[in-house]
Amino acid sequence: MAEKKKVKLQFVLFDSLVDEGFWHRLSSLKLDTLGIDQSPINITGFYAPCSHALNSNHMTLLAESLPPELGEQSSLEAPIVCGNRNRCPVPGVLYNTNTLESFRALDKQTLLNSEANKIWEDIRSGRAVEDSSLLSRFLLISFADLKKWSFNYRFAFPALKLDPPATLIDLRPASVYFNLEEAESLSAACNEWRNSSLTADVPFFLVSITESLATIRPLRDWEACQGDHTKILFGFYDPCHLPNYPGWPLRNLLALICSRWKLEKVHFLCYRERYGWADMKLSLVGEALVSVSQGWSDAQSIPNAVGWEQNSRCITLASSMDPTRLAISAADLNLKLMRWRALPSLNLNVVSSIKCLLLGAGTLGCQVARMLMAWGVRKITLVDSGRVAMSNPLRQSLYTFDDCLNGGEMKSKAAVKSLKQIFPAVEAEGVVMAIPMPGHPVLTQEEDGVLQDCRLLQDLIASHDAIFLLTDTRESRWLPSLFCANTNKITITAALGFDSYVVMRHGAGPLCSPPVGNESPDALSVSLDDLSTVDRGRLGCYFCNDVVAPIDSTSNRTLDQQCTVTRPGLAPIASSLAVELLMGVLHHPDGIHAPGEIATSCSGSSEQPLGILPHQIRGSLSQFSQMTLLGHASSSCTACCSTVVSEYRKRGMDFVLQAINHPTYLEDLTGLTELMKSASAFELSLDNVTDDDEDDAFI
Amino acid sequence: MGFSSNWDGTLSPNDFNISARALCEKWKVTYPVFPPWAWVPCPRPFGVTSRQVEGYLSLEGFCCPKSIEGEIDNGSSSKEEATCPTEEEAVDDATLVQRNDRELHLYDLHIVRSSSYRVPALYFRGYNCDGQPLALDDIKKDLPYHSSKILKDSRWTFMTQEEHPYLNRPWYALHPCGTSDWMKLLFDNEASVTENEEIVQQYLLSWLSVVGQVVGLRTPLEVFSKKHNAMFCSSV
Ligand SMILES: [Zn+2]
Numbered sequence: 058m059a060e061k062k063k064v065k066l067q068f069v070l071f072d073s074l075v076d077e078g079f080w081h082r083l084s085s086l087k088l089d090t091l092g093i094d095q096s097p098i099n100i101t102g103f104y105a106p107c108s109h110a111l112n113s114n115h116m117t118l119l120a121e122s123l124p125p126e127l128g129e130q131s132s133l134e135a136p137i138v139c140g141n142r143n144r145c146p147v148p149g150v151l152y153n154t155n156t157l158e159s160f161r162a163l164d165k166q167t168l169l170n171s172e173a174n175k176i177w178e179d180i181r182s183g184r185a186v187e188d189s190s191l192l193s194r195f196l197l198i199s200f201a202d203l204k205k206w207s208f209n210y211r212f213a214f215p216a217l218k219l220d221p222p223a224t225l226i227d228l229r230p231a232s233v234y235f236n237l238e239e240a241e242s243l244s245a246a247c248n249e250w251r252n253s254s255l256t257a258d259v260p261f262f263l264v265s266i267t268e269s270l271a272t273i274r275p276l277r278d279w280e281a282c283q284g285d286h287t288k289i290l291f292g293f294y295d296p297c298h299l300p301n302y303p304g305w306p307l308r309n310l311l312a313l314i315c316s317r318w319k320l321e322k323v324h325f326l327c328y329r330e331r332y333g334w335a336d337m338k339l340s341l342v343g344e345a346l347v348s349v350s351q352g353w354s355d356a357q358s359i360p361n362a363v364g365w366e367q368n369s370r371c372i373t374l375a376s377s378m379d380p381t382r383l384a385i386s387a388a389d390l391n392l393k394l395m396r397w398r399a400l401p402s403l404n405l406n407v408v409s410s411i412k413c414l415l416l417g418a419g420t421l422g423c424q425v426a427r428m429l430m431a432w433g434v435r436k437i438t439l440v441d442s443g444r445v446a447m448s449n450p451l452r453q454s455l456y457t458f459d460d461c462l463n464g465g466e467m468k469s470k471a472a473v474k475s476l477k478q479i480f481p482a483v484e485a486e487g488v489v490m491a492i493p494m495p496g497h498p499v500l501t502q503e504e505d506g507v508l509q510d511c512r513l514l515q516d517l518i519a520s521h522d523a524i525f526l527l528t529d530t531r532e533s534r535w536l537p538s539l540f541c542a543n544t545n546k547i548t549i550t551a552a553l554g555f556d557s558y559v560v561m562r563h564g565a566g567p568l569c570s571p572p573v574g575n576e577s578p579d580a581l582s583v584s585l586d587d588l589s590t591v592d593r594g595r596l597g598c599y600f601c602n603d604v605v606a607p608i609d610s611t612s613n614r615t616l617d618q619q620c621t622v623t624r625p626g627l628a629p630i631a632s633s634l635a636v637e638l639l640m641g642v643l644h645h646p647d648g649i650h651a652p653g654e655i656a657t658s659c660s661g662s663s664e665q666p667l668g669i670l671p672h673q674i675r676g677s678l679s680q681f682s683q684m685t686l687l688g689h690a691s692s693s694c695t696a697c698c699s700t701v702v703s704e705y706r707k708r709g710m711d712f713v714l715q716a717i718n719h720p721t722y723l724e725d726l727t728g729l730t731e732l733m734k735s736a737s738a739f740e741l742s743l744d745n746v747t748d749d750d751e752d753d754a755f756i
Numbered sequence: 757m758g759f760s761s762n763w764d765g766t767l768s769p770n771d772f773n774i775s776a777r778a779l780c781e782k783w784k785v786t787y788p789v790f791p792p793w794a795w796v797p798c799p800r801p802f803g804v805t806s807r808q809v810e811g812y813l814s815l816e817g818f819c820c821p822k823s824i825e826g827e828i829d830n831g832s833s834s835k836e837e838a839t840c841p842t843e844e845e846a847v848d849d850a851t852l853v854q855r856n857d858r859e860l861h862l863y864d865l866h867i868v869r870s871s872s873y874r875v876p877a878l879y880f881r882g883y884n885c886d887g888q889p890l891a892l893d894d895i896k897k898d899l900p901y902h903s904s905k906i907l908k909d910s911r912w913t914f915m916t917q918e919e920h921p922y923l924n925r926p927w928y929a930l931h932p933c934g935t936s937d938w939m940k941l942l943f944d945n946e947a948s949v950t951e952n953e954e955i956v957q958q959y960l961l962s963w964l965s966v967v968g969q970v971v972g973l974r975t976p977l978e979v980f981s982k983k984h985n986a987m988f989c990s991s992v
Contacts, residue, residue, distance in 0.1 A: 067852040075887040081925060112819065112860060115885065222850050302852050332788040363848040372888045377926045386917045386926070397914055398933065 066223040066345050069297040070366065071104070071116045071195070071305045073212045078120030080208050080374055083153065083201055086123060091153075098124065098151045102195050103144035104260075106294040107329040110339060113304070114296040116147065116195060116214070123151075142257035145294060149195040160200035160209055165365055172196050173215035173362030180217075180313045186276045189261035192309045198369075206378040211369035216308035218361040220350040223311055223323075227344040228301065231326065234342035236269065243271035247292075247328060247335035260294040261310055264326055279318060288324070290342065295327035303327045303343060305364075312360065315349050323347055381481040388480065392433045402666045405433055407643055412436040414517055416492060416537055417527035418468040419443075420623075421551050423455040424632030425525050426476055426485075432640060436484045437476065438521065440514075441468040442491035452625055488517065493713070494532040495695075496720040507717065508710050515540055523547040523639055526599065527632075536713065538563065538598050538696035539705060545569040547642055547649050550599045551635040553623045558631040561673035562638050564596030564690050565649045567699040568706070595690040596653050596672050598697040602688055624678050634674050641670040653687040693727040700727055763955075765940030766874035769810070771956045776813050776867070779960040791815055793867075798922045812922060813867040813960075819860065860885040861898055865971065867960065868921055870932045875939065876960060877932035878967050879920055892917070892928065899971065915970075930967055939963060 091098075100122045107114045150172065154160040172194050179185040185192050199210035232240055243264065250256045250273045263274045266288040273292070274282055282289060291314060297304030307325060314320050322344065329339040352358045376382060389405075396403040413429055415422045418441035426437055444465035450456040453468075455475040460466045466474075469487030476485040492514060493499075493507050518524055518540045526534045526548065534550065541548040541563060548563035644667050645651040653672025669685070676683035692698050704726065705712050715722050767775065780793045797811040866879040882890035882898065890898075892915065920927040942962055943955055 065849060067850055069852045069854065072885065074885055077881075077883070077887060077889055077925065078923070079887075109819070112885075218848065218850070299852075308850070333792070363851060370886055372886065374889065376891065377889060383926060390916050390918065393914070393916070394931065394933070397931075 063224045063226060063346070066225040066343075067302055068216070068308050069113070069299055069302045069304050070364070071212070071214045071296060072113050073102075073118075073195075073366065074115035075118045075208075075210065075372070076120065077374060077377060079118040079122055080201070080372070081378070082120045082123045083151075083199075083208075084203055084206075084378070087153070087201060087203065093155050095152070095154055095159075098153070100124075100149045100151045100197070102147040102149045104147060104193075104294070104296050105143045105145055107296050107298045107304075107339065108331060108333070109298060110331065111298060113298045116212070116296070117144075118197070122149075142251050145258040145260045146190060147193045147195060148191065149197060152196065152198045154198070154200050157200050157202070157209060160198060160369075163198050165198070165211075165213070168196055168198070169213050169215050169362050169364060170359065172213070173217060173364075174359055176215060176309055177217060177312075177359055180309075180316055183317075185313055186279075186317065189259055189276050192261055192313060193306050205373070206375045207371055207373045209369055209371045212366045214305055214364040214366075215362045216305060216364045217312040218363055219308075219311060219315065219347060220361070221348060223345045223347045225343060225345050226322075228303070228341055229343075230300070230338050231340040231342045232337040235337070238269040239266055239271060240337045242266075242269060244335040244337055246271045246273045249273075251330075251335070260306060262292045264290040264292045266290070276313075290324040290326045292326040292328050295329050295341070297327070298329070298339070300339075300341070303341060311345070311347055315347050316353050319349055321346060321348060384480060385482045388433065388482075400666050402644065404644060408433045408640070409435050411523060411643065412521040413438070413639075414521035414524045415439045415527055416525065416533075417441060417529065418453075418455070418472045418487075419449075419527065419529060420452045420454075420628035421527035421553070421632050421635075422525075423453045423472060424629050425527060425551070425635055426472065427454060427479070428633050428636035429639075430476065430480055430483060432636060435482065438486045438488060438517065439469045439472045440488045440490050440492070440517065441472070442489055443468045445471050452628065454629075488513070490514070492528060492533045493536055493717055494530070495535050495716040495723060496532060498718045498720075504714065508714065511536065511710060511713050518546060519544055521546070523549065523642075525635060525639075526550040527635075531599075534599055535696050535716075538600060539701065539713075542566040542598060542697040543568070543702050543705060545649065547639065548598070549635050549639055551631040552599075553627050553631060555622055556624045556627065556678040557676065558627050558634075559673060559675045560631050560634040560638060561599065562596070562642060562649075563598040563697065564672075567595065567690070567697060567702050594652075597688040597690045598694060600696040601691040601694040627678060630676065630678075634676075637667075638671075638674070641665070641667050645670050654685070655687060656685045695723040695727055698727060763940065763943070765936030765938075765943075767869065767876065767956070767959055768874070769869060769871075771959070772869040772876065773811075774956050775958075775960040778957045779813065779867075779964065782961055791817055796866075796922075812869070814864070815866075816864040818863045818865060861890060861894075863971065866920070866927070867964070870921075873932045873935060875932050875935040876963055877935070878930045878971070879918075879927040880929070880971055881927050895928065930970060935963070938966070942966075 100118065102116045102118055102122060104116045105114050152163060152168065154163065176185070176192065176194055179191040194215055196213045196215070197210060198213075199208055201208050231243070235243060243266070246264075250259075250262065256262075256273075256275075259275065261276055263276060263278060263282060265272050265274060265282045265284075267284065267286055272282075291310055293304075293306045293310055295304040295306070303325065304327065307327070310325070311323065314323055323346075325343050325345065327341040327343070328335070329341075330336055331339060350360065353360065392403070392405055392408075396405060411434060413434055413436065415425055415437065418426075418439045422439060422441065426439065429437055445453075445456045445460040445468055446465055447461045449468075450458055450461065455472045456468075457475075460471040467487070467489050469489055471487075473485040473487040476483050490510055490513060493510050499507050514536060518537060524537060524541050524546050526537055527550075528534060531552075538548065538550075540546075543566060545566035549561070550563065551558065551560045642648060642651060645665060651670050654669040655671065656669060671685035671687070673686040673688060674683060675686060690697055693700075695701060701723070776793075776795060780795065783790070783793050793813045793815045795811055796814045861882050862885065863880060863882045867876050868879055869875070870877040882895045884890065914931055916929050916931050917926050918929045919925070939959070939962070943958075
């Protein structure tokens with residue numbers, strides 16, 4: 058600016074920045090203390106001189122801008138520490154409304170005027186000369202939507218309008234305006250002012266320069282520092298970084314100068330810093346003409362005020378406030394840690410997208426569901442026809458006493474509710490349904506209902522990826538075993554005795570083609586008619602081990618928990634093994650076709666990162682022992698052999714109904730009847746399993 | 757206590773405090789362009805008494821190098837609601853009307869001692885100039901290319917979102933479970949640093965010159981820079 062020409066002096070409005078912590082504390086204040094009270098709240102904003110050549114300093118709101126939360130007063134958390142050079146306090150007021158409508162309907166000009174009036178009062182009374190931090194004020198209007206964790210807000214920084222406006226004669230960097238000696242002296246004086254805890258947060262001051270020696274003094278020293286050879290500048294901490302414009306605080310300073318000291322020509326210093334030190338290249342010195350506004354001498358009159366930010370803004374903090382999202386990221390973290398530290402090949406996408414169907418929501422079902430969630434499974438469907446009984450909650454970990462009241466909630470529904478309480482992001486569904494059982498004849502009028510259940514079960518199995526058989530009777534596992542064998546689904550069974558358990562995965566279905574290259578050429582060339590011989594390589598299902606068709610286990614009890622007397626530790630052990638088995642299948646390259654492996658004494662024998670993938674695990678608490686077993690599919694199995702599956706494919710529900718109504722039909726069909734005659738002395742019970750049981754022990 | 761050859765790469769609370777002080781001092785002198793590290797003392801949780809002063813190191817308002825370069829990024833999720841200026845407020849010609857501010861990303865970094873791993877852990881967050889927190893994807897875009905590569909390839913750290921131990925709000929963190937291993941390696945190979953006191957003095961500086969790179973704080977300390985770069989290449 059070589060020639061000094063008069064232009065209108067323009068100011069740059071404060072930039073504002075609201076720290077996340079402010080909204081967090083406002084939210085808890087509103088929830089815990091304020092309720093629907095909309096009274097204005099006194100708050101404190103913070104700013105500092107610009108300290109970056111490219112960025113302005115912001116008027117910042119922090120958690121400590123708000124009054125402390127209840128019960129927090131006693132804590133050692135410092136309230137607002139005075140003398141922090143980077144946090145000059147600015148008084149403000151917050152109007153937080155209860156609705157978006159009332160937020161929009163606020164009379165902004167009136168609110169602004171009332172704050173501006175406080176400034177005006179402080180100027181007239183002289184308080185602002187004593188305490189210059191009163192020259193800047195701000196107000197914040199907001200609407201906090203605590204259901205969506207979003208906050209609408211708008212700032213105003215009231216500035217008294219000079220009338221006529223100030224005109225600018227000159228504005229240039231302080232390093233140009235001053236000679237070197239003056240600039241150095243001023244830098245030193247500013248640094249001293251900024252580094253003293255008494256003055257560091259005093260944002261307005263006087264600069265007097267006598268014979269190249271600069272001193273900084275508070276505003277109240279105005280009269281005292283008048284002198285013939287003294288140059289006086291009005292300094293302020295300038296948050297603005299622009300090289301051609303002063304920041305907002307200058308406006309009210311000029312109003313103070315006009316009304317109090319009636320100057321016409323004002324020299325001002327826009328004080329700015331770099332790296333924490335005074336910077337005379339960034340700091341500006343300006344010369345402005347002001348005139349006392351008409352009517353300002355009138356005690357009643359109030360100057361016009363401006364200062365609203367142009368736009369209202371909206372900030373969304375769902376990612377840090379929405380508890381569901383936080384729960385999800387915490388759950389993810391655990392699994393990612395596991396993958397990162399121990400299992401780089403862990404496929405979390407497969408785990409989180411797999412759909413699991415749990416048939417039975419008792420001791421096993423509850424525990425399996427929990428273990429699945431722990432592994433990151435998100436899609437779980439529970440099927441059960443029972444209600445929660447008084448005896449259940451102690452062993453069935455998803456239920457509580459309340460679920461038993463008033464006759465008891467449906468188990469599948471109560472389980473889903475509980476799963477969602479444990480982890481809101483779970484996609485759980487409950488289906489109330491009894492699983493039709495073979496050998497339990499139904500009346501003609503019940504047939505439709507039973508067939509409907511069959512079809513529902515069929516659909517459920519078709520729409521899920523992994524099926525857990527966790528019911529408490531053998532025969533209720535038959536129909537799902539058949540459907541799973543037919544659709545080639547991953548199927549895992551867990552069953553309990555008094556102190557022993559069996560957990561196993563079913564082999565692939567008999568009519569599905571095995572993965573290419575994984576089977577012998579002979580097997581591939583076998584025709585459908587000859588399928589009974591192919592079963593050799595296939596892993597067995599729950600019924601392959603039996604020489605008794607699944608008819609009525611109440612009279613012919615084997616290893617099921619019909620009596621429901623089991624050692625309480627058993628169900629969690631078996632459930633955990635069932636889920637671990639599923640994870641093994643999911644991470645095995647051959648998936649459902651993976652051959653059954655047997656544990657060996659040498660560790661690290663498996664090529665898979667999760668270790669070996671057994672077919673069956675049997676354990677006994679009486680010996681605290683556990684073993685892995687391998688059993689191939691039986692060609693006369695009542696659930697998974699090709700004869701049964703083919704017959705089902707041919708005749709559909711007619712076949713199912715016949716199995717339900719005729720106790721010996723399945724045995725006749727598979728030749729079991731014949732087999733039993735020849736092995737009448739053979740009786741299998743899990744409790745009799747000994748160390749001699751090895752490969753093919755159950756044929 | 758002593759650092760013998762079987763020192764495990766961890767820091768006691770007291771050593772952490774000493775090391776933190778050393779970092780603050782050295783930082784001010786070496787990197788005046790960056791905001792300073794400040795020690796934030798924290799009260800112990802209720803009922804816990806200790807002579808030890810707990811706290812963490814904080815560096816706030818660090819502008820992301822990329823956004824300083826002035827790259828245009830429209831990824832902000834904070835919305836401005838346009839309002840008609842004439843409706844309630846007369847236009848004031850003494851107010852400079854500015855074009856919309858360019859995108860500016862600010863970062864806060866905290867160094868907190870993890871008591872379970874007994875090593876320092878870096879917590880950080882990024883936000884727009886109006887306070888809207890940045891999502892992890894936005895942050896990753898801000899990071900220099902080499903740091904995203906480090907995160908992807910290396911087995912020594914990875915980014916998580918975790919509750920800040922003192923602020924009780926979710927911050928991003930570099931998980932500290934691998935830290936003691938590579939810190940031990942770092943000092944084992946440093947023939948010149950054998951004294952216990954020296955290790956304590958150097959610990960956070962060396963640590964930061966490694967993890968700082970991940971969040972775009974490129975401050976290779978002269979003494980260690982070569983070896984650290986080698987570490988990234990071989991991904992310890
Ligand atoms: Zn079978």
